[in-house]
Amino acid sequence: DAKTTQPTSMDCAEGRAANLPCNHSTISGNEYVYWYRQIHSQGPQYIIHGLKNNETNEMASLIITEDRKSSTLILPHATLRDTAVYYCIVRPPVFLIQGAQKLVFGQGTRLTINP
Amino acid sequence: GAVVSQHPSWVICKSGTSVKIECRSLDFQATTMFWYRQFPKQSLMLMATSNEGSKATYEQGVEKDKFLINHASLTLSTLTVTSAHPEDSSFYICSARDQGAGRTDTQYFGPGTRLTVL
Numbered sequence: 001d002a003k004t005t006q007p008t009s010m011d012c013a014e015g016r017a018a019n020l021p022c023n024h025s026t027i028s029g030n031e032y033v034y035w036y037r038q039i040h041s042q043g044p045q046y047i048i049h050g051l052k053n054n055e056t057n058e059m060a061s062l063i064i065t066e067d068r069k070s071s072t073l074i075l076p077h078a079t080l081r082d083t084a085v086y087y088c089i090v091r092p093p094v095f096l097i098q099g100a101q102k103l104v105f106g107q108g109t110r111l112t113i114n115p
Numbered sequence: 116g117a118v119v120s121q122h123p124s125w126v127i128c129k130s131g132t133s134v135k136i137e138c139r140s141l142d143f144q145a146t147t148m149f150w151y152r153q154f155p156k157q158s159l160m161l162m163a164t165s166n167e168g169s170k171a172t173y174e175q176g177v178e179k180d181k182f183l184i185n186h187a188s189l190t191l192s193t194l195t196v197t198s199a200h201p202e203d204s205s206f207y208i209c210s211a212r213d214q215g216a217g218r219t220d221t222q223y224f225g226p227g228t229r230l231t232v233l
Contacts, residue, residue, distance in 0.1 A: 034221075036224075038159075041206070041227070041229075042226055042227060043119075043121075043208045043209075043210075043224035043225050043226045043227045044159070044208070044210075044224045045224070046221055046222070046223055046224075049221065087158075093220075101147060101164070101212055101220060101222075102149070102161060102164065103149075103161070103210070103222055104161070105151075105158045105159040105160075106158060107158050108158065
């Protein structure tokens with residue numbers, strides 16, 4: 001599985017856009033990029049995922065570089081409730097490789113939204 | 116997104132007793148569920164993959180006789196911590212795989228169960 005590298009921590013002002021980077025330079029062509037976040041003492045929450053194209057949903061936007069070696073999760077208008085640890089995970093499609101359904105969590109980025 | 120529940124949300128037990136934790140997918144069927152453990156200030160670590168109707172697959176270093184997993188239906192998986200000891204105190208989190216999300220699959224997580232063994 002491709003490894004990901006994320007900054008240990010980041011700060012962002014409330015109301016501003018929070019941009020969380022993730023490096024996955026060894027990603028394979030069929031591996032997806034998933035983002036989850038974990039608010040203190042809760043289970044991880046799914047945010048978004050993508051393969052090649054940029055993706056947007058009600059929570060966030062995912063920008064994947066053309067070479068797919070890095071991506072950025074964007075929270076457009078951060079609120080205090082967005083304070084959490086954000087995990088970037090790459091994973092091959094399940095139908096392709098047995099055991100690919102596993103999610104391997106790194107240390108993530110601790111995002112703090114400041115008032 | 117899909118909803119996964121866990122019960123109980125927290126439990127305190129005496130050393131040597133067994134504790135059962137339930138994980139349910141509320142609005143989708145999940146042939147595969149996963150059990151994770153998280154110690155304070157650490158990331159999630161996968162313990163085992165729970166497959167409906169078959170034996171669970173345990174990660175290296177996880178004692179299968181201590182952490183019993185049963186996945187008897189498409190919406191329920193249980194984790195039983197047998198003969199619990201203080202070192203088993205941790206945050207246990209389950210996830211369920213929503214295959215209806217298409218070939219990309221998406222896992223949804225429960226809220227977690229805080230186990231404290233005295």
